[in-house]
Amino acid sequence: MNMKLIMKKRLNRSWAVDLLLFLLLGSVAFFMAIPLIFTISNAFKPIDEIFVFPPRMLVRHPTLKNFTDLVNIFSDSWVPFSRYVFNTFFIAITGTVGHVIIASAAAYPLAKIRFPGRNFLFSIVVMSLMFTAYVTQVPNYMTISWLNLINTYWAILLPSFGMTLGLYLMKQFMEQIPDALLEAAKIDGASEYRIFWTIVMPIVKPAWLTLIIFSLQSLWTNGSVTSHKYIYSEQLKTVDYVFGQVASGGLVRTGPVAAVTLLMMAVPITVFIVTQSNIIQTMSTSGLKE
Amino acid sequence: MKQTVMNLNPIGPPETGRHGRVAALRALPARIGRVFREMKKNKHAYALIAPYFLIFGTFTVFPVLMSLALSFTSFNMLEPPKWVGWHNYARLFVQDDIFLIALKNTLLFALITGPISYMACFLFAWLINELPPKLRALLTLILYAPSISGNTYLIWQTLFASDSYGYANSFLMKWGVIMEPIQWLQDPRFMLGILILVQLWLSLGTSFLAFIAGLQNVDRTLYEAGAIDGVRNRWQELWFITLPAMRPQLLFGAVIQITLAFSVAEISIYMIGFPSVDYAAHTIVTHLVDYGSIRFEMGYASAIATVLFTMMLCTNLLTRKLLGKVGE
Numbered sequence: 375m376n377m378k379l380i381m382k383k384r385l386n387r388s389w390a391v392d393l394l395l396f397l398l399l400g401s402v403a404f405f406m407a408i409p410l411i412f413t414i415s416n417a418f419k420p421i422d423e424i425f426v427f428p429p430r431m432l433v434r435h436p437t438l439k440n441f442t443d444l445v446n447i448f449s450d451s452w453v454p455f456s457r458y459v460f461n462t463f464f465i466a467i468t469g470t471v472g473h474v475i476i477a478s479a480a481a482y483p484l485a486k487i488r489f490p491g492r493n494f495l496f497s498i499v500v501m502s503l504m505f506t507a508y509v510t511q512v513p514n515y516m517t518i519s520w521l522n523l524i525n526t527y528w529a530i531l532l533p534s535f536g537m538t539l540g541l542y543l544m545k546q547f548m549e550q551i552p553d554a555l556l557e558a559a560k561i562d563g564a565s566e567y568r569i570f571w572t573i574v575m576p577i578v579k580p581a582w583l584t585l586i587i588f589s590l591q592s593l594w595t596n597g598s599v600t601s602h603k604y605i606y607s608e609q610l611k612t613v614d615y616v617f618g619q620v621a622s623g624g625l626v627r628t629g630p631v632a633a634v635t636l637l638m639m640a641v642p643i644t645v646f647i648v649t650q651s652n653i654i655q656t657m658s659t660s661g662l663k664e
Numbered sequence: 665m666k667q668t669v670m671n672l673n674p675i676g677p678p679e680t681g682r683h684g685r686v687a688a689l690r691a692l693p694a695r696i697g698r699v700f701r702e703m704k705k706n707k708h709a710y711a712l713i714a715p716y717f718l719i720f721g722t723f724t725v726f727p728v729l730m731s732l733a734l735s736f737t738s739f740n741m742l743e744p745p746k747w748v749g750w751h752n753y754a755r756l757f758v759q760d761d762i763f764l765i766a767l768k769n770t771l772l773f774a775l776i777t778g779p780i781s782y783m784a785c786f787l788f789a790w791l792i793n794e795l796p797p798k799l800r801a802l803l804t805l806i807l808y809a810p811s812i813s814g815n816t817y818l819i820w821q822t823l824f825a826s827d828s829y830g831y832a833n834s835f836l837m838k839w840g841v842i843m844e845p846i847q848w849l850q851d852p853r854f855m856l857g858i859l860i861l862v863q864l865w866l867s868l869g870t871s872f873l874a875f876i877a878g879l880q881n882v883d884r885t886l887y888e889a890g891a892i893d894g895v896r897n898r899w900q901e902l903w904f905i906t907l908p909a910m911r912p913q914l915l916f917g918a919v920i921q922i923t924l925a926f927s928v929a930e931i932s933i934y935m936i937g938f939p940s941v942d943y944a945a946h947t948i949v950t951h952l953v954d955y956g957s958i959r960f961e962m963g964y965a966s967a968i969a970t971v972l973f974t975m976m977l978c979t980n981l982l983t984r985k986l987l988g989k990v991g992e
Contacts, residue, residue, distance in 0.1 A: 387898060388897075391898070395791055396791070398791075399788065399791050399792070399803070402784075402788070402807070403803055403806045403807060405865075406806055406807055406809070406810055406865060406868070407806050409810065409817075409819040409820065409823065409865070410806075410809055410810065410813075412819055412822075412823070413819055425829075431831070476715050476716045476719070477716055479712045479713070479715065479716065480712060480713040480715070480716030480717065482712060483706075483708075483709035483710075483712050483713050484713065487706060487708075487709040488706075489702065489703065489706035489709040489710070490699050490702050490703050490706075492709075495713070495717065498725060499720070500919065500980075501977065502720075502724045502725065502728060503919055503920075503923055504919070504922075504923055504973055504976040504977055504980065505724075505728045505731075505969065505973050506927050506949060506952065506969055506972060506973070508929070508949060508952050508953055508956060508957075508965075508969070509731045509952060509956055509965055509966055509968075509969035510724070510727035510728055510730075510731055511956070511957075512731075512741065512956070512962055513726065513727035513730040513731060513734075514723060514727045517722060517723065517726060517727065521722075532719060532722075532723065533719070533723040535715075535716075535719050536716060536719030536720040536722075536723050536724060538720070538724065539870070539920075541716060541720075542916060542919070543874060543916060546874075546912035546913060546915065546916045547877075547878075547881070547912065547913075549912050550881060550912060565708065566708035566709065566712065567708065567712070570712065580877040580880060580881065581877060583877075584873050584874060584877050587812070587873065588870060588873075591812050635818075635819075638813070639809075639813035642812045642813055643805070643809055643812060643813060646805065646808065646809075646812055647801075647805065650801060650804060650805070651801065
């Protein structure tokens, strides 16, 4: 009987409120989707449909011309396009892996070990979330140049390892792990490192998958801003920088720009789709229960 | 047994008065020793946090401290900083009319988008959580996509274009609501409203995802126990079971949404232009960009950042208090 109750999971529900809430959800989802549908359909519009009056939301005669034009534009550049792709993937993957490991390692003691200075360190982290990046740009540039990191991958990678968001998220999740579980492991003779790596990390899998999404996304979309500031050599620039160059090409490039917008959007969304199915599957098996 | 208890607390309950202070001073070496022993015992903890805090210190704490210090100076990046005391702050509130407009816009913006986006993040995460997995994945994607996909918000520029090619204009003209196109993005009457709309469109981001992950961690047996204990409807279930179980994520979301709501700038700069007509969409951060990256008055820019930081900090403390009452 009890088991059935849990499986049903619809303990206190009335269908009228259900209907109302899901109507609300549906209309919001529709509103959210309009600009996305528009972006996708635009990328496949032939040039005469982009400028048609009155404007139409959906594409009538889809074409791939915008994408082939885009390829032609890239074939003119003197750094091969594959180099930009490599840079992008290298920065996104290295930055994300480093961030997830370093931030999780720091989050575990902050959440579960009592040591002097713990509260102080965490309150600094929280406060730094509230300081806008615009004004720390100049001191940051100075630091990076003092460390001789200008024009290297490290100028982007190192700061991304220490992003605040990841540590904060991981700590909040690790706090929910029951102490009893960790104490049991300690009694069995596991060291703190072992507990962190073989017990805590598997439990908080939804959290670090979420973190991977955030990190990849920020490295992908902010890449052009950062690489602009710290990286001068064309060899080290990333894909979104090149795409940005296309986007500033004006009216003649309206078609390729629509294609670029779609490509820029496609990458983080693909990563999200892949990661999300994992997050959802992890749910009830996460062992967070006492 | 008694011995260990004594060791753990050698100072005893805090005493007041001169006598107490002297005693506390005498106990100081013991206290330092105790802290030191504690630190030694926890050397693994320090080893684990060391890499992060080294990087964090270099690229976050140090720049922030430097910027706080610079806010009391006049600094143009060419000459060394000159100490000016509170001058920057005085100038900000007394002489700078545009800052006051920016302050008003930012507060208005934060008051509207902050609470709405925070509640929307939770509400939608919660509703989605009850759906069958496939539908849930699809809806999560639709709701989350705007905030993840970089600068897709520029699409709104096309939707609100000021000629009759703009979708909003052509739609309204077709239905006879307006006779001639409205300059949505140049008209001070509409700018802030459109910014708020776009920001809300973008706002189901980080916190939304954290809430979804958090909801999946709530122990399901709690609901069953709640039903037995007399929880009668979904609202009671939400208030007494779900929300308290999610307090860590709720705090995380609050900090993120508050920071977002106060630091709007990018979408204003790219969509409306910089500076906006009559400064109607000017915010504290665009003011900061103006002085920091265009006029290179770094001292003044740092003072603006510090004011913004103080506002966020106060809002956060208030929110923290309110969240403490959840489930009571």
